[in-house]
Amino acid sequence: MTEVRPPYDDEIDLFELFETLWRGKWKIITTTFVAALVGITFSFVQPNSYQVSTPIQNGKQSVFLPYIALNDLLKDKGLLFDSEKNSIGFSFNSVSVFEMFVAEFNDYEEMINVLSDNYFVKQSIEDLDETDKRRALINFAKSFALKPPSKNGESWLLSFEWHDGLEGARLLDDAIQQTLINTQKLTKGNIDNLASSVDIRNSFEVDKLRNELRLIGQSEKTRDKKKVQYLIEQSAIAKEIGIESNRLTPNDLSQNLQNGISLSVGSNEIPFYLRGYKAIDKEISLISNRSDEEALLMASGYIEIERKILWLENDLSSSQLRSSSQLIATDSPNKWVKYDLALADSKSQKKSKLYVALSIVLGGMIGIIFVLVNNSIRKRKESASKV
Structure with a gap:
């Protein structure tokens, strides 16, 4: 005798669905609660980092007033930089100094020097060979960036992402100070070379x-x-x-x-x-x-x-050029650029609320799916036992 199976009803009964979910509400709540606990635990375990940024720009023109005579001398000797007439010349003002500072900072050397003495970095690279250590230091250094102005912006932007905002700010400040000192040495060396070139030319x-x-x-x-x-x-x-x-x-x-x-x-x-x-x-x-x-x-x-x-x-x-070189050597380069890390915008990269919210949603979905699947299996078993 042929077994007659009842036809399947493809229509969804919303009331029945709601009733099924209501009966399994504690399972859904339990699953959601467990997932929320996992999300909270993950947010605590996940290491935090901070995205910090602050504007940086040219130093005030008044800082470079003592060097007017130097630029006049360079112009008189045909050594003053001019983008159209003398691209291999030299000038010393707020714009040219900031350009040297940017070029010096972007070679990463100062940042690498600072990071190589940091305890966290030392611990991170202590088991690597010299080549991998250098590569790791460069990757760490790339976390500290000097970005050009946006299309409608005026100021450059110093930014970094670090596990400790205060420590990152200190590291960045140390790197800036080293960059300014190297810019000062580079400028002095350029002036000394110009003085020597004048002597040779004469x-x-x-x-x-x-x-x-x-x-x-x-x-x-x-x-x-x-x-x-x-x-x-x-x-x-x-x-x-x-x-x-x-x-x-x-x-x-x-x-x-x-x-x-x-x-x-x-x-x-x-x-x-x-x-x-x-x-x-x-x-x-x-x-x-x-x-x-x-x-x-x-x-x-x-x-x-x-x-x-x-x-x-x-x-x-x-x-006179060598006198200007000595003036540069005794100057304080801290005034050559303007920035203030104390006023930096700091944002935590740790999204705890998002982790917890996603965990609750995911836990709820798992609970609902479990209840519906369990109910479907139960109904099949009941139908099979009646035949």
Whole structure:
């Protein structure tokens, strides 16, 4: 005989469902309570961390007033930074110092140095080899960030996530202080290098000018020899025709002075021998007896080159740069950037309420599912026993 099974009713009876849940309410409550206890326990066991952030920006312009003379000197020497005209130059103001600070902080070295002395970090990496320790320190350092301004913001943002907010703030402050000190050393070193470069450049320029003087001296000697040879010939002509004294009129002398000594005789030139061989011989004697220094003094361009050499040899730029370097070395870099960790915004990353809420919801769902499944199994067993 064929067993007749009652057809399944696919419709959900809400009243029956509610009645089933009500009968199993204590199971649901118990499951929810246990899950809530697990959530509470988990929230206590889960390690907490804090997200802390505070703005940081350029130091006040007044802090850099003592360095106006330094920037003027750099501009005068063609060493002042200009993004368009002199990208390899240098400047010392609130903007340039902050840029150096950001670059120095973002290389992580200062943060790594600070973290390597921290007890919590030491405990975390004590069993690692040197390579893994370095990698771990870098990962810890990345928890401390210096973020650029947002699209509509003005200030940079210092932020970090650490298990202890106060300890994290202290670590960050130590790293900032180290960064400022390194920025100070870097700036001093740059100024010292600029001073040395000025000395080297001046030395090269002086050598170049002295070489020019040497060439001018050699050229002047050749010109004097040529001139003496010309005068000897003019003297011989004057002696040959018996012109002992000057035969030139004042107008002729004026024209000769304007034209200078000609080394050739042309139809439009006044013969030089008309001055007389006495004057010509005397001039030959004077030119021949000149010392090298006297000959150089008569050379064209000598005075201007000597003036340049004197100016370069007495240039105070390098000593002034070194004075500025010492001023930077004795300055307090703490004023070069503005920040206040005491006013930082601190947020706990531990979401205890969320953990508990999720546990209650999950516990309730498990309880409901357990009651419904248990009720379904019970009904099947009852139906099977009646057949």
